[in-house]
Amino acid sequence: MRHTFKLSLLVLSIGLYQPVAQASCAAAAQECRVNAIKGHEELGLNNYVSWPWLTGYEASGLHWNQFISLSMNKGIKEYKHNYALYLQSFLNDEDEDDEDEEEAEAAKPNYKTYPVGTTIVKENYLSDQGKPGNLSSVTVMHKREKGFDSGSGDWEYFQFGADGQLFFRGGSKKLVVKHSCHSCHMNVADRDFVFATMLSVQTNDGDLE
């Protein structure tokens, strides 16, 4: 009897020492998101989870097996407009002949540029058995004043760790930004450097300000 009691205590304590698995954010519920970034009030980043949420958790085509989530403080109308045009051009590409190139050129989509002060936050989640797991990083684009980075849309790029630590920030002329961010985003210069390929949650068009 005594032995059994001791044994159960032992089992219990081993049980208690087991590392607690971090809860996975499997449900598409806003409550799963924890504001990762502390500070950077000038961008409003200390409260980005309260901003309009454009996506839920989307499987990213770019990073296989990862999930992303997008929030914006303003420029939502422009994002939606560009997303619709992106979908259209995607559909048009499917049945387009090479001979129609001139025609396609003439019908270039009329993408909108984003207002100064637009901040787009992309959370990147690891996959946990095919569902969104732990946050791995937060990447941000912030539209600065005219002349901040002429020819590159005046965007400032930021990369934060899951703990909110800033890894780097800057415009396209900064080497780390050029290689890590801008080299890709420059492919959509016609869309003001924002891919706008995802939209899955109904948000109203209202900007925060």
Ligand code: HEC
């Ligand atoms: C390999 C190409 C590539 C690189 C490098 C890259 N991105 Fe992106 N980014 C994309 C694509 C593609 C999307 C659209 C969403 C998706 O498919 O994942 C995107 C989306 C985004 C978005 C959401 C707005 C949008 O464009 O639709 C932000 C914000 C963003 N990236 C910031 C960054 C930052 C900051 C860096 C550097 C730390 C970076 N990206 C590096 C390709 C890239």
